[in-house]
Amino acid sequence: MKTLALIVLISSLIITLFIVAKKYKTTPQTLLVIFSQVIISQVSYGLFGLVEDEKTYHKTGILLMDSLNSGLGFQNFGVFPGKESFTYILGTLYYLVGPLPIAGMILNVFFMSLIPSILVASCNNFGLSHAAKTTAWVFSLTPSILFWAAGLRRESLAFLLIALIILSLSLFYRSRLILGTIVVLLTYLIIQTTRTQLVFMLIPSLFLVLLLKFGINFKQNMKIIFLLIFTHVIFVWKSLNSLAPKYAGYIQEISNSEYSTSVPNVSWDFNSSIIGYVYNIYRALTGPLIWEWNSISMLIFGVEGIYYLLVTIITITIFINKKTQRNQILILVLCSLPLLVTTSFILGNYGINSRVRAHYLIPLLPILSLFLIDIKNKVIGLKQNRKGVDAT
Numbered sequence: 001m002k003t004l005a006l007i008v009l010i011s012s013l014i015i016t017l018f019i020v021a022k023k024y025k026t027t028p029q030t031l032l033v034i035f036s037q038v039i040i041s042q043v044s045y046g047l048f049g050l051v052e053d054e055k056t057y058h059k060t061g062i063l064l065m066d067s068l069n070s071g072l073g074f075q076n077f078g079v080f081p082g083k084e085s086f087t088y089i090l091g092t093l094y095y096l097v098g099p100l101p102i103a104g105m106i107l108n109v110f111f112m113s114l115i116p117s118i119l120v121a122s123c124n125n126f127g128l129s130h131a132a133k134t135t136a137w138v139f140s141l142t143p144s145i146l147f148w149a150a151g152l153r154r155e156s157l158a159f160l161l162i163a164l165i166i167l168s169l170s171l172f173y174r175s176r177l178i179l180g181t182i183v184v185l186l187t188y189l190i191i192q193t194t195r196t197q198l199v200f201m202l203i204p205s206l207f208l209v210l211l212l213k214f215g216i217n218f219k220q221n222m223k224i225i226f227l228l229i230f231t232h233v234i235f236v237w238k239s240l241n242s243l244a245p246k247y248a249g250y251i252q253e254i255s256n257s258e259y260s261t262s263v264p265n266v267s268w269d270f271n272s273s274i275i276g277y278v279y280n281i282y283r284a285l286t287g288p289l290i291w292e293w294n295s296i297s298m299l300i301f302g303v304e305g306i307y308y309l310l311v312t313i314i315t316i317t318i319f320i321n322k323k324t325q326r327n328q329i330l331i332l333v334l335c336s337l338p339l340l341v342t343t344s345f346i347l348g349n350y351g352i353n354s355r356v357r358a359h360y361l362i363p364l365l366p367i368l369s370l371f372l373i374d375i376k377n378k379v380i381g382l383k384q385n386r387k388g389v390d391a392t
Contacts, residue, residue, distance in 0.1 A: 006097040013110040020117045029116040029136040033146070037109040040150035050101060054152040057090055062099045064091025085193035086154035101152050108156035112149050115362075116140055118163040123366050125170030126328045134369035142365075144304060144358045155355065158195045161187055162362045165202050169331055172209045200338035201363070208334050212327055247346050255348035260295045263287070266348050280344040284357075285312060288350050301350045308357060314371045315364055322370060335363040 021030040044051070050058055063077045064087060079087050090104050097103045116136035123132035139145065149156040164187045171180030184206065191198045248268035255262045263283065270276035283289065286305040293302045319329050339360040347353060 006103060009097060010106060017110065017113050020114060024117040024120045026116040026120055026136050029140040030113050032140040033113045033116060034109055036146045037112055037150050040147060041105045044151055050152060057087060057152055058101055060087045061090035061094050065094035065099060068095040082193065082196040085190055086157055104152045108149065111156040111160045115160060115163045118167050122166045122170040125174040128328060128366055131366050131369040131373055134372055135366045138365050138369055144354060148355045148358050154194060158198065158359060159362060161191055161194060161198055162201065162359060165335060166363055169205055169209050169335065197339060197342055200342050201335050204338055205331050205335035208331055251346055251348040254352060259349060261297050261301065261349055261351040263348050263350055264292065271345050271347060277344060280347045281340065284340060284344045284347050284353055298350065301354050304354060311364055311368060315367050318367050318370050329367055332363045332367055336360040
């Protein structure tokens with residue numbers, strides 16, 4: 001019976017995926033995500049088994065499965081608030097098909113494989129349909145996103161929620177208010193039990209979209225965006241300062257020199273100071289810095305940091321050059337920026353930081369796609385000019 005349930009689950013997920021992929025013409029990107037996620041998760045599982053958080057989720061999933069089997073219903077089992085949803089999903093899945101980690105990994109593949117189609121739908125709503133397919137391709141080929149989502153972790157669900165945040169913003173932008181409200185409310189509710197920090201990505205960007213719907217012009221937008229960022233930083237600063245004892249211990253734990261990817265010279269006092277905070281924004285975005293490359297892991301994350309620096313430069317360039325699309329770019333940037341602002345306060349480990357960076361990269365993918373399309377058009381233009389010169 002459990003085997004039949006697993007077969008039915010897999011079949012249902014595959015059928016759903018390809019119906020959605022066919023609708024949005026993202027079948028190649030969907031297949032690529034499926035292939036990469038299956039390979040990464042199975043190679044990791046085959047070589048190392050369940051690791052770190054995966055062990056905790058698996059163990060708690062089994063406890064919840066036993067609770068459901070005995071008629072006691074859903075229980076928390078000591079899961080930290082804001083992380084319960086994936087445990088509930090996993091426990092329910094184990095209840096249906098048995099305590100098989102592979103079942104949870106398959107569900108995560110499903111979550112990830114929906115995102116290319118959601119991004120295409122979002123780009124269409126934002127009036128960026130010419131960048132839609134490129135955005136899906138960039139998502140499907142970004143190593144950090146694919147790496148952190150694989151396995152038995154909640155990252156794939158968090159990435160799906162970010163895609164739904166972008167979709168909800170695009171629906172409001174297109175004045176599809178009822179559907180946008182439904183998506184926002186459902187996404188917000190799931191965020192509360194998945195990764196509460198994602199609220200910082202939703203609220204400011206949603207506020208900006210609503211302001212734009214009242215016909216505020218660009219010069220006013222600049223004042224508003226500055227006000228939103230400034231008030232958001234103050235709000236986050238005060239919120240985190242109220243939890244200083246908790247975060248002081250957390251930073252000390254994850255920055256322990258025993259970890260090869262620990263960030264040097266961090267503490268709550270340093271991170272929450274003005275100089276330390278500004279320095280940590282730079283380190284969180286582009287780090288580890290070159291003088292911190294003292295291991296293979298730090299080298300890999302350092303190269304990744306260079307990529308994020310390039311993405312930042314590209315974002316600024318596109319914002320300056322694409323005058324007719326600045327509203328959409330502002331919305332996407334304001335969706336991404338708060339997570340960087342927030343996590344810079346508690347920077348302590350570049351491994352954790354790499355995982356967080358993958359979150360706030362997702363809203364910037366349409367902007368990166370606009371840049372890639374510009375490069376492609378310039379290359380095509382150069383080739384055509386050369387052909388014209390050769391013909392004469």
